[in-house]
Amino acid sequence: MMAKIKQHxxxxxxxxxxxxxxxxxxxxxxxxxxxxxxxxIARSLKRSAQRSRRRKGTPYQSAMSMLNFYINRxxxxxxxxxxxxxxxxxxKLKEIFHKx
Numbered sequence: 001m002m003a004k005i006k007q008h009x010x011x012x013x014x015x016x017x018x019x020x021x022x023x024x025x026x027x028x029x030x031x032x033x034x035x036x037x038x039x040x041i042a043r044s045l046k047r048s049a050q051r052s053r054r055r056k057g058t059p060y061q062s063a064m065s066m067l068n069f070y071i072n073r074x075x076x077x078x079x080x081x082x083x084x085x086x087x088x089x090x091x092k093l094k095e096i097f098h099k100x
Contacts, residue, residue: 026048026049026052026054026055026062026063026066027051027052027054028066029044029047029048032045033070033074034082036085037085038085038088038091038092039089039092041067041089041092042063042092042095042096045063045066045089045093046063046093046096046097049062049063049066059097060093060097063093063097067086067089067090068090070086071086071087
């Protein structure tokens with residue numbers, strides 16, 4: 001019984017990695033969320049969203065959704081500086097997609 005509980009906990013913790021790889025998520029540049037420049041992150045997300053054939057929504061929706069997904073999944077384990085960079089990337093993403 002304990003082995004089953006332990007196995008369930010391990011698979012439950014890994015669901016976000018599985019979602020990123022197998023869902024209709026974007027094909028992202030490797031290491032994009034570790035960059036220091038918010039504009040570079042935003043541009044890369046825009047490129048990925050526009051090139052992707054796996055997305056369901058608009059390129060803007062897909063890019064913002066992927067950024068929010070990463071922040072929500074990794075946010076509590078990220079250094080404050082990196083979290084701030086990712087939050088700033090949201091504003092840059094809005095700018096380059098010409099959203100208000």
